[in-house]
Amino acid sequence: MLRIYNTLSRKKEPFIPMESRKVRMYVCGMTTYSDAHIGHARTYVAFDIIRRYLEYKGYEVNYIQNITDIDDKIIKAAAEKNMDPLEYSDYYARRALGDMEALGVRKANFYPKASEHIDGMIELTSLLIRRGYAYVADGDVYFSVEKFQEYGKLSGQDMKQIKAGARIKPGEKKKKPEDFALWKAAKPGEPKWKSPWGEGRPGWHIECSVMSSLYLGIPFDIHGGGQDLIFPHHENEIAQAEAAYGKTFVNYWMHSGMLKVEGEKMSKSIGNIINVRDAIKRWDPEVIRFFFASYHYRSPADFSEEALKNAENAVKRLRIAREKLEEAARREAEEERMDEEAMDFLKKVEEAKKKFEDAMDDDFNTPRALEALFDLVRESNKYLMEGKVSSKACRSALETFLKMANVLTLLQEEKKKVDEGALRKLADKYGIKEAESEKIIEALIEIRRKARMEKNYALADEIRDGLKNMGIELEDVGKETRWRIV
RNA sequence: GGGCGGGUCACCUAGAGGCAGGGUGGCGGACUGCAGAUCCGCAUACGCGGGUUCAAAUCCCGCCCCGCCCUCCA
Numbered sequence: 001m002l003r004i005y006n007t008l009s010r011k012k013e014p015f016i017p018m019e020s021r022k023v024r025m026y027v028c029g030m031t032t033y034s035d036a037h038i039g040h041a042r043t044y045v046a047f048d049i050i051r052r053y054l055e056y057k058g059y060e061v062n063y064i065q066n067i068t069d070i071d072d073k074i075i076k077a078a079a080e081k082n083m084d085p086l087e088y089s090d091y092y093a094r095r096a097l098g099d100m101e102a103l104g105v106r107k108a109n110f111y112p113k114a115s116e117h118i119d120g121m122i123e124l125t126s127l128l129i130r131r132g133y134a135y136v137a138d139g140d141v142y143f144s145v146e147k148f149q150e151y152g153k154l155s156g157q158d159m160k161q162i163k164a165g166a167r168i169k170p171g172e173k174k175k176k177p178e179d180f181a182l183w184k185a186a187k188p189g190e191p192k193w194k195s196p197w198g199e200g201r202p203g204w205h206i207e208c209s210v211m212s213s214l215y216l217g218i219p220f221d222i223h224g225g226g227q228d229l230i231f232p233h234h235e236n237e238i239a240q241a242e243a244a245y246g247k248t249f250v251n252y253w254m255h256s257g258m259l260k261v262e263g264e265k266m267s268k269s270i271g272n273i274i275n276v277r278d279a280i281k282r283w284d285p286e287v288i289r290f291f292f293a294s295y296h297y298r299s300p301a302d303f304s305e306e307a308l309k310n311a312e313n314a315v316k317r318l319r320i321a322r323e324k325l326e327e328a329a330r331r332e333a334e335e336e337r338m339d340e341e342a343m344d345f346l347k348k349v350e351e352a353k354k355k356f357e358d359a360m361d362d363d364f365n366t367p368r369a370l371e372a373l374f375d376l377v378r379e380s381n382k383y384l385m386e387g388k389v390s391s392k393a394c395r396s397a398l399e400t401f402l403k404m405a406n407v408l409t410l411l412q413e414e415k416k417k418v419d420e421g422a423l424r425k426l427a428d429k430y431g432i433k434e435a436e437s438e439k440i441i442e443a444l445i446e447i448r449r450k451a452r453m454e455k456n457y458a459l460a461d462e463i464r465d466g467l468k469n470m471g472i473e474l475e476d477v478g479k480e481t482r483w484r485i486v
Numbered sequence: 487g488g489g490c491g492g493g494u495c496a497c498c499u500a501g502a503g504g505c506a507g508g509g510u511g512g513c514g515g516a517c518u519g520c521a522g523a524u525c526c527g528c529a530u531a532c533g534c535g536g537g538u539u540c541a542a543a544u545c546c547c548g549c550c551c552c553g554c555c556c557u558c559c560a
Contacts, residue, residue: 043533043560161488165556194498226560307498310510367500371508475523
């Protein structure tokens with residue numbers, strides 16, 4: 001039974017979706033006025049894993065992630081570049097989606113944009129005015145927070161506290177400091193749309209209420225985002241939707257923890273923001289994903305050089321284990337038989353799988369799931385040390401291993417390619433005529449084998465080092481030599 | 487000040503009443519010409535002070551420290 005920590009109740013609750021085999025989830029996307037950074041990546045990797053596990057459990061997941069393309073910061077940044085705000089944000093939206101793809105985050109089913117849902121936002125705003133929850137003030141429309149009794153229930157604050165923290169900024173025409181804008185009257189040079197209250201543009205929070213309920217209906221199952229969105233963004237989304245429709249907006253609210261960099265908050269003033277595209281130049285995307293998976297999604301995480309190095313080594317171990325298992329799984333049919341050792345091995349694999357599912361069922365506990373993955377690695381390596389192995393058992397274990405890894409966004413990378421040019425050079429050096437990369441490597445290994453037999457270790461090591469320099473590692477196992485690309 | 491979450495080995499991270507788990511690193515052993523990989527073993531940890539309990543990292547009280555939010559935030 002899957003249990004999910006619900007921010008609303010501050011408890012883990014059994015997960016019961018609206019429809020038995022389908023899950024409807026919405027995750028707040030980016031405001032696209034600059035490149036995606038690793039903090040965004042953390043959130044989207046976390047929800048990618050959540051979505052993958054739901055699918056692993058057999059749910060069909062409809063995953064919607066919005067793009068905020070109307071916003072003060074976009075307007076300001078576009079104006080500085082003398083660009084149209086919508087074009088400007090579209091440029092960054094494309095880059096951000098590309099970055100996430102490069103990181104290995106699966107695409108959402110749909111990415112609705114705020115600018116394409118103005119009608120819906122006007123409709124919802126009108127409904128809120130009609131129902132007495134919102135008021136017009138000189139071309140602006142504000143939500144009257146005190147009218148919504150349950151305001152504060154998500155962030156766990158009472159109205160007194162909220163009022164204490166609220167302010168009226170210059171230019172705002174709201175009656176109470178805690179009220180928030182549903183619609184803002186147009187200022188010169190800003191993007192604007194026609195509305196019953198004059199030309200203007202929507203406030204930020206309304207887009208998510210509108211787009212989520214449009215594509216998923218309400219209530220829907222899961223609404224996610226970073227913890228920083230709990231207040232006021234998600235609090236306001238609840239107020240808007242529940243005041244307007246008179247029913248529950250979302251059943252499970254999920255929030256991912258914030259990401260620090262070398263122990264410090266990421267911020268413009270410190271100047272330590274790391275963009276996704278820079279991060280993946282330094283670190284393999286899979287290493288970054290492993291790093292994220294090694295933290296529980298609700299805990300704060302610290303993107304440090306040392307932690308990433310740890311992750312890098314751990315990922316290497318997973319990859320080698322996968323290759324060893326693949327190699328054994330491919331072996332000839334003579335070892336199709338399952339003997340006692342094979343049965344024992346598969347029992348261990350089943351245990352790991354059970355541990356994995358228990359961990360993930362417990363509010364997507366990926367660090368514990370990783371333990372299960374490493375249990376499987378150890379058992380697999382141990383089994384593979386035995387003289388004869390059952391290829392059938394290995395195929396079965398491999399399948400389970402990859403299924404588990406895939407949920408954690410691991411081991412899904414295409415095999416890396418050999419640098420053909422460099423390899424050709426090496427082939428020429430040793431007079432190898434073969435053309436195919438694999439054949440060349442095998443020929444080199446053969447030369448090295450002979451050298452080793454003649455105790456010409458200088459030559460043997462030279463070949464091994466030459467290959468190592470281009471990312472091909474040799475491994476002597478008994479009389480055999482295996483190779484892998486790293 | 488208010489809300490929420492934390493402080494566990496050298497480093498990272500699980501665990502939330504019953505021998506403290508995993509990863510990375512270290513040391514030793516097996517294997518090896520060496521290297522690598524792998525396996526086995528070893529060492530090292532519950533912020534501080536009280537309390538409850540047969541039993542506390544886990545529950546309660548107090549203190550210290552850290553992170554996020556409190557109308558820009560993933």
